[in-house]
Amino acid sequence: MALITFREERCKGCRLCTTVCPKNLVVMSGQINDMGYHPASVLEMEKCTGCALCAMICPDLVIEVQREVKAV
Amino acid sequence: MRKVFSRPVSLKDVPFHYCPGCNHGIAHRLIAEVIDELNIQDNTIGVAPVGCSVFTMDYFDIDMFQASHGRAPAVATGIKRVLPDRVVFTYQGDGDLAAIGTGEFVHAAARGENITLIFINNAVYGMTGGQMAPTTLIGQKTKTSPQGRKHEVNGYPIKVCEMLPPLEGTAYVARVAVHKPKSIIQAKKAIKKAFEVQIKGLGFSLVEVLSACPTNWGLSPIEAVTWLEENMIPYYPLGEFKTPTAGVI
Ligand SMILES: Cc1ncc(C[n+]2csc(CCOP(=O)(O)OP(=O)(O)O)c2C)c(N)n1
Numbered sequence: 521m522a523l524i525t526f527r528e529e530r531c532k533g534c535r536l537c538t539t540v541c542p543k544n545l546v547v548m549s550g551q552i553n554d555m556g557y558h559p560a561s562v563l564e565m566e567k568c569t570g571c572a573l574c575a576m577i578c579p580d581l582v583i584e585v586q587r588e589v590k591a592v
Numbered sequence: 593m594r595k596v597f598s599r600p601v602s603l604k605d606v607p608f609h610y611c612p613g614c615n616h617g618i619a620h621r622l623i624a625e626v627i628d629e630l631n632i633q634d635n636t637i638g639v640a641p642v643g644c645s646v647f648t649m650d651y652f653d654i655d656m657f658q659a660s661h662g663r664a665p666a667v668a669t670g671i672k673r674v675l676p677d678r679v680v681f682t683y684q685g686d687g688d689l690a691a692i693g694t695g696e697f698v699h700a701a702a703r704g705e706n707i708t709l710i711f712i713n714n715a716v717y718g719m720t721g722g723q724m725a726p727t728t729l730i731g732q733k734t735k736t737s738p739q740g741r742k743h744e745v746n747g748y749p750i751k752v753c754e755m756l757p758p759l760e761g762t763a764y765v766a767r768v769a770v771h772k773p774k775s776i777i778q779a780k781k782a783i784k785k786a787f788e789v790q791i792k793g794l795g796f797s798l799v800e801v802l803s804a805c806p807t808n809w810g811l812s813p814i815e816a817v818t819w820l821e822e823n824m825i826p827y828y829p830l831g832e833f834k835t836p837t838a839g840v841i
């Protein structure tokens with residue numbers, strides 16, 4: 521189980537995150553943010569594994585990732 | 593659920609002014625993550641360049657100094673010699689470091705100054721509108737090489753990492769890229785190593801970061817990272833060019 525959140529107001533719509541998701545879950549929203557860009561979003565959150573590759577490539581630190589971490 | 597990815601503490605919570613898809617932001621984040629992990633936020637001083645990253649002092653939540661164009665290694669030298677217990681790094685573009693600042697970085701390396709240079713190579717002058725840089729590739733079109741760079745006229749691109757190892761003062765020299773997650777992980781390891789080399793007092797360290805400038809390459813951010821992979825990496829191979837004697841780090 522994972523939850524990723526996008527600070528949509530910080531997204532510049534560069535789309536780099538859409539290219540690295542192994543499950544192709546990241547899509548550009550139809551909305552336009554205050555800067556005039558289509559922000560990235562994830563619609564099918566239940567399929568997200570929390571691998572954080574999208575967050576890793578984001579140049580603007582838009583994405584935060586939470587994940588169920590097994591107790592050791 | 594636990595946070596597995598969030599903004600590093602050493603990066604202020606303000607938006608970057610960089611263009612969409614500019615790789616400067618990724619390099620900033622990696623440096624801040626390394627500062628957090630090494631627990632040196634209160635002890636680190638950064639020196640900003642002239643170039644698109646001139647405003648880095650607004651982004652890193654550490655002490656920063658803004659140097660004249662190309663002079664960051666000289667300023668960092670002064671800071672480190674007066675405050676040797678601080679971790680001192682410069683953040684410089686290829687116009688700043690490899691053109692107007694060539695004398696500075698070469699002599700800082702030759703002197704073996706115990707500082708770290710983070711060298712952002714995007715093969716172009718970003719801030720001033722995309723003129724040819726010393727690192728511009730042969731054939732690459734820029735504002736000042738509209739037919740593509742020609743070696744007969746413009747000489748050959750400078751390979752900074754290949755130049756430095758013979759200088760005895762250099763302890764750690766590596767070239768990384770930040771255009772895809774696998775490279776980003778490697779890039780962070782190299783930046784961390786460079787800082788650790790400095791903390792151990794082993795000498796001069798430099799990490800060259802191949803970085804996309806979609807705006808001045810005239811490409812979309814996605815096309816730009818592909819261009820970097822296909823054109824920059826073959827000319828500027830990634831890897832460690834010099835490391836301290838085995839076992840020291
Ligand atoms: C003494 C001096 N000469 C020239 C300039 C003009 N200038 C500003 S930034 C720059 C080059 C920036 O390119 P780079 O270092 O590659 O950084 P980028 O903007 O690509 O990140 C130049 C030539 C200046 N500001 N000062």
Ligand code: SF4
Nearest residue numbers: 610611614644718805
């Ligand atoms: S001009 Fe290039 S280096 Fe400068 S902010 Fe834009 S993309 Fe980044």
